[in-house]
Amino acid sequence: MNRIREDIEALGKIGKDNRGGNSRPALTYQDLEARKHVVDIMKDAGLRVLVDKGANIIGIREGKLKEPFVSTGSHIDTVMNGGMFDGVLGVMGGLETIRQMNEERIKTDFPLALIVFTDEEGNSFMPFAGSKFFTGEINEEELGKLRGKYEDISFRDTFKRFIEKVEGKVELIDRFPFKVKTHMELHVEQGPILDAKKIQIGVVNGIVGVERLWINFLGKQSHAGSTPMNMRADPLIPASETVLKVRQTVGEFNEMVGTVGFLEVSPNVVNVISGKVRLGIDIRSLSEKDMEDATTKIMKGAENSSLMEGVRMETERLVEKPVPCSPKVIGEIKSSAEELGYSYLIMPSRAIHDTQVMASITDVGMIFVPSKDGISHAPQEWTDWEDCDRGQRVLKLALLKELQNK
Ligand SMILES: [Zn+2]
Numbered sequence: 233m234n235r236i237r238e239d240i241e242a243l244g245k246i247g248k249d250n251r252g253g254n255s256r257p258a259l260t261y262q263d264l265e266a267r268k269h270v271v272d273i274m275k276d277a278g279l280r281v282l283v284d285k286g287a288n289i290i291g292i293r294e295g296k297l298k299e300p301f302v303s304t305g306s307h308i309d310t311v312m313n314g315g316m317f318d319g320v321l322g323v324m325g326g327l328e329t330i331r332q333m334n335e336e337r338i339k340t341d342f343p344l345a346l347i348v349f350t351d352e353e354g355n356s357f358m359p360f361a362g363s364k365f366f367t368g369e370i371n372e373e374e375l376g377k378l379r380g381k382y383e384d385i386s387f388r389d390t391f392k393r394f395i396e397k398v399e400g401k402v403e404l405i406d407r408f409p410f411k412v413k414t415h416m417e418l419h420v421e422q423g424p425i426l427d428a429k430k431i432q433i434g435v436v437n438g439i440v441g442v443e444r445l446w447i448n449f450l451g452k453q454s455h456a457g458s459t460p461m462n463m464r465a466d467p468l469i470p471a472s473e474t475v476l477k478v479r480q481t482v483g484e485f486n487e488m489v490g491t492v493g494f495l496e497v498s499p500n501v502v503n504v505i506s507g508k509v510r511l512g513i514d515i516r517s518l519s520e521k522d523m524e525d526a527t528t529k530i531m532k533g534a535e536n537s538s539l540m541e542g543v544r545m546e547t548e549r550l551v552e553k554p555v556p557c558s559p560k561v562i563g564e565i566k567s568s569a570e571e572l573g574y575s576y577l578i579m580p581s582r583a584i585h586d587t588q589v590m591a592s593i594t595d596v597g598m599i600f601v602p603s604k605d606g607i608s609h610a611p612q613e614w615t616d617w618e619d620c621d622r623g624q625r626v627l628k629l630a631l632l633k634e635l636q637n638k
Contacts, residue, residue, distance in 0.1 A: 235331065236624055237617045239324040243269065243308060244316035251313045253611030257382055258309035258351035258361070259287060259390040264397050266308050270323065270348055271398045277331050279346065283402045285372045286365025287350040287391050290408060293330050295343035295635065300411035302634045303594075304329070304627065305347030306419060307362075307586060311355055315613025317420045317620075321601070323348055325418040325624040329631060340635035342413065349586045356380055357387050363589035366408060414561060414634045415590040418599045418627045420615050422583045424606025432622050433569045433576040434600025437562055438518045439588040440580050441554030443527055445513040447474065447534055448546040453499070453507025464505055468497060470537030470545070471509040477533040478513055481526050487580060488517040488526060518554050518580045554580075555588040561597030561630070568629035574622055583608075599626050 246269060247262030249255040256262040271289060274281050279291035306322025326346040333340075350362030357378040364370045376388035383390075395404070421427075426434050449467035475492045482490035494512030513530065517523045531547060538545045562578070569576040579600070587596045601623035604614040 234617075236321075236324050236328050236620050239273065239327065240316060240320055240620070243320050243324075247310070249313045249611070251611060253313040253613075254310045254316055255312045255314070256308065256310045257312065257353070257355040259356055259380070259387070259394060260382060263309055264394055267348070267394060268397050270308060271401050273327060274346065275401060277327055278334055279330065281402045282405050282408070283395070283398070284365065284405050284407050285391070286362045286375060286407075287394055288362040288366055289348040289402070291327075291330070291346040293333070293344040293346070295340045297341055297343070297637070298410070299343065300413035301343050301345045302631060303345040303347055303412050303415045303590075304417065304631060305345070305349065306417050307349045307352035309351055309353050309355070311353050311609050313611060314353075314609050315607075315611065317603075317613055317615045318422065318608055319352060319419070321420055321615065321620055321623065322418045325620070325627050328624050329628040332628060338632070340632070341637035342635050344631065344635060345408070345412070352586050356382060359584070360586060360589045361387070363586040367589055367593045368407070369589065369592065372406070412590075412594040414558070414595045414597070415587060416561065416565070416597045416599065416627060416630060416634075417585060417587045418601070418623045419585060420608065420613070421600040421603045421606070422608035423603065425579060426577065426600060426602035427604055427606060429577065431577045432574040432602070432619065433626055435562060435565045435569065435576050435578045436557055436581050436598035436600055437578050438554055438556040438580050439585060439598075440516040440518050440582050441520060441523055442552045443513075443515040443523045444550040445515070445527055445530065446548040447471075447511045447513070449509045449511070449538060450544040450546065451505070451507055451541070454505050456503040456505055459505060465542040466505050467509040467541070467543045468506050469541045470534055470543050471495065471511050473537040474511060474530065474534045477530055478515075481529050481533075482515065485517065485519075485522045485526055488515065488522060489582070490515040490526070516582055518556070520554055523551070523554070555591045555596075557597045558595035561595050561634075564630045564633045565597050565599055565626060568626045568633070571629060572622070572625055574626065597630070599623055599630070
């Protein structure tokens, strides 16, 4: 079956960047071209195509019942000079599934919605603009006022442009009015694990939470020569110990990652004892409790080191909670991979996806396929066509389990 390949390659020609990748930030002219293409192929597959006020494109395949819906989908917007598979695979995998269901004359109890979410990458207006509108987290007015990052235009005006482009092909709605019972997303892993382990399918058990911990260490700026060692309050000392403490602490928890990617030394002069050091820590885990415990431990360590050195400490925390996938959907995806004879790994997603927003209104699940060398958001992003097909087959089987009323 080469249709997914044809579809992905066709979209990859729209918004082609001369640096080799794709540049289609949401609702730019390049993205509008891609959106028109997707509306056309959705219509070719016999779908009713709705567009809501969040500019989400929603293709409907009817079921015997009016609702609740099962939904699938992803995004077609890209980062600047990004890859050809990120998001697009989920849309084309869903579309291919619908085509096959049509050819096999499969009638389902529940209707299916194939959704293309707006601005997943957040490069144009805001991350998850479309899925946040879909779930009701933001309203039309908040969305309409947002201004573009590449072009000084409001969301409202670029939305009008989009509608002109697909005039007569789509039905306009305010917000999707039906209940959604399950949402599933097929996506490339965007990390190296499946490729390195030579595993065909990733069964995602949740999307990791992120803890951002900022610490200011405040010491006493003074002369590097004339200040005796026992009379110093050097903030770089507890800061350095904290960098190592992060590495050590993260290792004590299961599947946690932690990074100190930000370190600012003031005044950053070779013959001056620093007066202030600012440190930014990023910790990710599927377990909210583990994240909390690790953060407490790191802060305790930083406090002890600061006390020893006579340094003051200020902290700020920004926490985004982990989003678990539904055990039922995880089970359906896992058994689908088993029935197809594919190797699989149950794993968290360390990148963010529309699915985590959808989790506020419905049960969710995600299917990953390998990314060559783990590269994504780059022109080199690659997933073998056989892997794209395998992902689509798992998606189809798992969707079918949800689409019939048992
Ligand atoms: Zn994506």
